[in-house]
Amino acid sequence: MSTQVLMPALSPTMTEGKLARWLKKVGDVVSAGDVIAEIETDKATMEVEAVDEGTLARILVAEGTDGVAVNAPIAVLTADGERDAGGDAPAAAAMPKVAAEGSGMKEIADRASEAKTPELARTVPEKDWGETRSVTVREALRDAMALEMRADDDVFLMGEEVAEYQGAYKISQGLLAEFGDRRVIDTPITEHGFTGLAVGAALTGLKPIVEFMTFNFAMQAIDQIINSAAKTLYMSGGQMGCPIVFRGPNGAASRVGAQHSQCYASWYAHVPGLKVVAPYSSADALGLLRASIRDPNPIIFLENEILYGQSFECPTDPDFVLPIGKAKIEREGSHVTIVAFSIMVGVALKAAEILAQDGIEAEVINLRSLRPLDTATVVESVKKTSRLVTVEEGWPFAGIGAEVAMQIIEHAFDWLDAPPTRVHGLDVPLPYAANLEKLALPQPDWVVDAVRKLV
Amino acid sequence: MSDADTQKAATPRLTNAPAMTQDEYNRAYRDMLLIRRFEERTGQLYGMGLIGGFCHLYIGQEAVVVGVQMALKQGDKIVTSYRDHGHMLAAGMEARGVMAELTGRATGYSRGKGGSMHMFSKKEHFYGGHGIVGAQVSIGAGLAFSNKYRGTDEVAVAYMGDGASNQGQVYESFNLAALQKLPCIFVIENNQYGMGTSAARSSASHALYRNGEPWGIPGKQVDGMDVVAVRDAARIAVEHCRGGHGPYLLEMSTYRYRGHSMSDPAKYRTREEVEQMRREHDAIERVRKALLELGVSEQTLKATDDEIKALVADAAEFAQSSPEPDPAELWTDILVEA
Numbered sequence: 001m002s003t004q005v006l007m008p009a010l011s012p013t014m015t016e017g018k019l020a021r022w023l024k025k026v027g028d029v030v031s032a033g034d035v036i037a038e039i040e041t042d043k044a045t046m047e048v049e050a051v052d053e054g055t056l057a058r059i060l061v062a063e064g065t066d067g068v069a070v071n072a073p074i075a076v077l078t079a080d081g082e083r084d085a086g087g088d089a090p091a092a093a094a095m096p097k098v099a100a101e102g103s104g105m106k107e108i109a110d111r112a113s114e115a116k117t118p119e120l121a122r123t124v125p126e127k128d129w130g131e132t133r134s135v136t137v138r139e140a141l142r143d144a145m146a147l148e149m150r151a152d153d154d155v156f157l158m159g160e161e162v163a164e165y166q167g168a169y170k171i172s173q174g175l176l177a178e179f180g181d182r183r184v185i186d187t188p189i190t191e192h193g194f195t196g197l198a199v200g201a202a203l204t205g206l207k208p209i210v211e212f213m214t215f216n217f218a219m220q221a222i223d224q225i226i227n228s229a230a231k232t233l234y235m236s237g238g239q240m241g242c243p244i245v246f247r248g249p250n251g252a253a254s255r256v257g258a259q260h261s262q263c264y265a266s267w268y269a270h271v272p273g274l275k276v277v278a279p280y281s282s283a284d285a286l287g288l289l290r291a292s293i294r295d296p297n298p299i300i301f302l303e304n305e306i307l308y309g310q311s312f313e314c315p316t317d318p319d320f321v322l323p324i325g326k327a328k329i330e331r332e333g334s335h336v337t338i339v340a341f342s343i344m345v346g347v348a349l350k351a352a353e354i355l356a357q358d359g360i361e362a363e364v365i366n367l368r369s370l371r372p373l374d375t376a377t378v379v380e381s382v383k384k385t386s387r388l389v390t391v392e393e394g395w396p397f398a399g400i401g402a403e404v405a406m407q408i409i410e411h412a413f414d415w416l417d418a419p420p421t422r423v424h425g426l427d428v429p430l431p432y433a434a435n436l437e438k439l440a441l442p443q444p445d446w447v448v449d450a451v452r453k454l455v
Numbered sequence: 456m457s458d459a460d461t462q463k464a465a466t467p468r469l470t471n472a473p474a475m476t477q478d479e480y481n482r483a484y485r486d487m488l489l490i491r492r493f494e495e496r497t498g499q500l501y502g503m504g505l506i507g508g509f510c511h512l513y514i515g516q517e518a519v520v521v522g523v524q525m526a527l528k529q530g531d532k533i534v535t536s537y538r539d540h541g542h543m544l545a546a547g548m549e550a551r552g553v554m555a556e557l558t559g560r561a562t563g564y565s566r567g568k569g570g571s572m573h574m575f576s577k578k579e580h581f582y583g584g585h586g587i588v589g590a591q592v593s594i595g596a597g598l599a600f601s602n603k604y605r606g607t608d609e610v611a612v613a614y615m616g617d618g619a620s621n622q623g624q625v626y627e628s629f630n631l632a633a634l635q636k637l638p639c640i641f642v643i644e645n646n647q648y649g650m651g652t653s654a655a656r657s658s659a660s661h662a663l664y665r666n667g668e669p670w671g672i673p674g675k676q677v678d679g680m681d682v683v684a685v686r687d688a689a690r691i692a693v694e695h696c697r698g699g700h701g702p703y704l705l706e707m708s709t710y711r712y713r714g715h716s717m718s719d720p721a722k723y724r725t726r727e728e729v730e731q732m733r734r735e736h737d738a739i740e741r742v743r744k745a746l747l748e749l750g751v752s753e754q755t756l757k758a759t760d761d762e763i764k765a766l767v768a769d770a771a772e773f774a775q776s777s778p779e780p781d782p783a784e785l786w787t788d789i790l791v792e793a
Contacts, residue, residue, distance in 0.1 A: 008502025011718035012509065032495055033712070033733075035726075044720040051499040070504055156604070182604065188634070193593050193627025200597020200611075203582055204532070206604060227587050228594060235573035237566035238788035240582070272789050296791035 003052045005075040007061070007068045010039070010046045017041045018066045019074060028056045030077065037063075037074070054079045126328060129315035132283075138308040140282035141171050141247075144289035145209060147318070149179055152207065155293055158185040158198060159211030159248075168213045169249065169308055195221035195246075199228045202244040202298075209293060212248035215264045215302065222267075229298040230273030245292045247301035250278070251342065251393045252441055254306065258429035263394030265341070268300040269370040269403070275324055276370040278302040280345040281312035284368055287322030295324060304343045327374035329381070333361035336451050337381040339404050340391040341367040344442060348391050351447035360455055370400055375407045382408050386417040387454045391447055396424040418454040423447050475683050477749050483525065483682045484742045485759055487517035490541040491739060492767045493550055494713075497540060497557060501717045505775060506557045509586075510571045513541035515712035518738035519644050520545040522685025523612060523705075526693045530607070532598040534582040534591045535614035537572035538711075542614065546579045550766055554774035562773065567780040568788065589622030591615065592641065596628040599639035599702070610638040610696040618649020620663050629702070633670035638696035640689070641667070643706045644679065650715040651723040664706035672704050679707030680736040710736065 007017065018040040024030055030050045037048040054077035061074040068074065135143075149155045156179075161168045163176040163186040176184040187194040191212065198208040212218045218225065229242045252261035269276045275297055279285040285303070292299040314320075330345060331352050340348040345366045352362040363381050367374065382388050388408050390401030405420035426440040475483065494512045501510050513520070516538075524545040527533075535542045543553050548564065556563025556574050564574040572586040582598055585591040595613020602609040619625065620643050632639045643663045647654055660666055664674035673695065677688040685707060692703035710732045714721040721729075743756060 006503060008499075009504045010502065012507055014718075041718070043718060044722075046718075046720045048502075049498070051495050070502075185635075188627075188630060190627040190630065192624040193596070193631050196590060196593020196624055197597040197600055197628065197631055200534070200582070200594035200599075201601045201604070202597070203594065204598060204601040206601050223587055224590060224593065228585070228590055232575070232583070233791060234788045235565055235569040236575035236583070236788075237564065237568050239565075239577050240575050241791045243791075275790070 002057060002079075003054060003077045004073040005036070005048075005050070005077060007039070007070050007072045007074050008048055009070040011041050011043050014041045014043075014070060016067050016069045019061050019063055019068050020045060022059060022063045024056050026056055026059060030054065030056060039068075050077070052077055126326075129317045129320050131316045132313040133316055134311045135282045135286075135314045136309055136311050137279070137282050137285045137303070138169070138171055140285040140314055141289055141303065141308075142173055142175065144286045144293070145172070146175060146178065148290055148293040149175070149183060153183075154205065155207045155209065156183040156185065157209045157211060158187055158194060160187055160189055160213050162186060162211050167211070169305060171308070172211070191217050191220035192224065195224040196228065198244060199224050199242060202229070202242045203232060203240050205243070207243045207245075207293060209245045209247060212246065214253075214260060214305070215248050215250040216260050216262055218246065218248070218264070225268075225298070225300070226271055226274075230271050233297075234273060241296050242298045243296045245289070245299045245301055247289070247292075248303060249305040249308070250302035251304055252425070252430055252437070255432060255434060255437055257432045261430035263392065263425070264300075265302060265370050265392065265394055266399045266403070269373075269400060271371075274298055274300055274371060276300045276302065277324055277368065278342040278370055279368065280307070280342055280366050282310075282314040283312060283320075284322065284328075284366070286314055287320055288324065288368060290321045291324050294321075299324075302342060307343055307346075322368070325369045325372040325374060327368055327377040328366045329363060329377070330366045331362065331364040333363035333385065335361045335385055335455050336387040336389060337363045337365060337378065337385045338389045338391060338447060338451070339365045339367060339378055339401075341370060341400065342393070344391045344393055347442055347444050348447055350444035351451065354444060354448050355451055360451060362451060367400075367404075373403070373407065375411065378404060378408065379412045382412045383415045386415055387451075388416070388420040389423060389447060389450045389454065390420070391423045391442055393425050393441060395427050396422055397427065399424060421450045421454060423450050475686070475745075477746070477751070479525065479686075480742055480746050480749065481751075481759075483518075483521055483686075484739065484746060484756075485763065486521045486524070486545060487682065487739045487742065488759065488763045489550070489766065490517045490521070490544050492763050493544060493554070493770070494540060496767050496771050497554070498713070498717065500554075500558065500771060500774070506571070507559065508570055509537065510557070510717045511538040511715065512713040512717070513538055513711070515732065515738075516644060516646055516679065516709045517541060518682040518685050519642070519679045519707045519709050520614070522682040523640075523642060523689040525682075525686040526689035527610070527612070530580060530609045531693075532580045532582060532595075532602070532609065532611040533614075534595045534598060534611070535584065536588060536591050536616060536619060537584070537586050538616070539572065539574065539584045543574055543576070543579075543581055543584075546576070546581045548574070548576050548579050548581060550770035551773040554770040555777050558774040558777070559779065560774060560777035561780040561784070562777040566784060568784065589615065589619045589624050592619065592622070592625045593628045593631075595641070596632045596637055596639050599632060599637035599696075600635065602638055603635070608638075608697050610640060610693055612640045612642060614642045614644060616649060617643060617645040617647065617654040617663060618652070618657065620666060621649075621658055626666075629667050629670045629672055629704075632702040633667070633672055636699060636701035638699070639702040640692045640696055641672075641702060641704045643704070644709055645706055646709050646711040648711070648715070648723065651719070651721075653723070662706075664704055667702070667704040672702050674704035674706065676706045676708065679709030680738045680741070682738055682742060
């Protein structure tokens, strides 16, 4: 039986090449692995090795020939003792049975994208959890971890200073005493390494909570977060999920300078395969962190250092939990929709109070979750108010405000009476000087001014 | 930590280590040959345009993964980089599923969504297949962490190349694994070149097996072209890890016959260098000779060759005739539905 040797593709982009030189001649015996020819690809001169063994019976393309198409027969090998039948029919590469036709593929993509547009049905009002008490965000975060660790031995906490020091910001106070050093683990200052370690543990089904002392340091580990945690489920065809929570303070604190003051919301929200959660109040912190720990997906949980010490009413029901992906209307209003998350919800609420004195009723939406984004709640609100102001601490370019505004343009354009407006941190690295820092971060009067320009 | 803990094996065979039985030689021969023939076919299918993108062949290094696997037991976890086809076959993953993933078909291990560098098997405890050089090493420490956390006696093997061994997170992982006494075997497959840069030009350390010394990680340099030496060294490492003594580092001196990837013309070394390795140090030839010396007939070996050839041909046929993934697969497996 004779075998055709085909012009090989030897780079991801090669469609044709030059047959530079034959290293074997007709009549030579070749075995698998022997270099039989040299070809020039679009990138380099490459050696062609024989895959089959036999005698080189015929050379079909002379050396020096340019523009030889990939998969064109270039020679014929015969098995020992056999005659070359002389057939010329190329051994066509088997083509896929379900070759995705361009149009068919687009249809599916469109359909799937439609399925992801917001449900415009009225959003379900938040469940009433009954009795509340005043707790700090710090306590709420600690309680969330303790409750979930009691319920599930697979949950553990690791990070810098989380155990013996009780947390750099005292979030893990008391956890080492209750759960021991098997489950509350101090790490060296080695974000890249311990994040990768936690991701590996999560791939086996454990449920790590990784505390970053601040999200600024998570940049050291962002490859593991995105390339390993977020993509493995997809790359494994659904075999291997990564149930993990990455949490810690995000955004500006107070006068800690440019490297320690940055909002990562839009960085992570950009990535399919991640969920991104940003609590504002103690109830958000408790309910959303519990949900995040239970969620089988990688979660970016963006806290805020300044909020840690603030107290809010929080349900006492031991089963209290909040759904990821549902925004909360913090204050109802009919003249303008203000969308914010994390500490900026407080700024938006202050602005709403000031505006109310002038008879302007702002509806303030606390996004709670940035991916998935509760577009339906924002759309519904804008249909009522016809005006949108977004507030975020981070930079404007390709930020969360830009995304929210675009969603509204796509889904509620006809209801808008004015262009959507963004309030955001100034587009500069955060300065240290007290006056400059204050000038760079959104204040309630920035929001008030933005609203006044719209109504 | 004394210097005695890290050993440069003067001879690959360890004193008192049992040589392989004929059955073990047979298994080693079969498993290595499967990888070799599989990879040759992979190269062919790549040449035909049936496999796309980046594709890194394991030809030449077969003894490393086969020898290590012979020292493991069911449940031990494995993770490696992008030169991963051999590791998957050695771990027990099916040739059909691996080849079908290479051709991007629905029947591949990742249903066509991973490709050459991204395949996984929960069943065979194979955790990938990672395309980012060095990332698999910290993940490997995490697999070992999981074993310890759950109180099993399983170990994890994290493979890396000589190129990856210079990544910062590798040393972060050494530190973490040593601190926590994780049952992790770090295997540096020193095939002499990280892409086109020789190990001598990229590592100031020319004794990679000693790279764990600052953390007290014992290391051993092994002739990675000798499957018996690899198996014996891996047994020592496995025993160390199972015994709760923390991580172990093995440097396998090996050689890849092909370029870094399919599109690498490999001009950074001479053809003579490659030919000499193939001629004088080929791991499969070595085992073949050992089997002949044990009295195994040429016909018996030929039968194994034919069996492997048929298995690979079947995998290639399966990989070419399987359908591409349904376009709806685009939108699945992004998140686990809670």
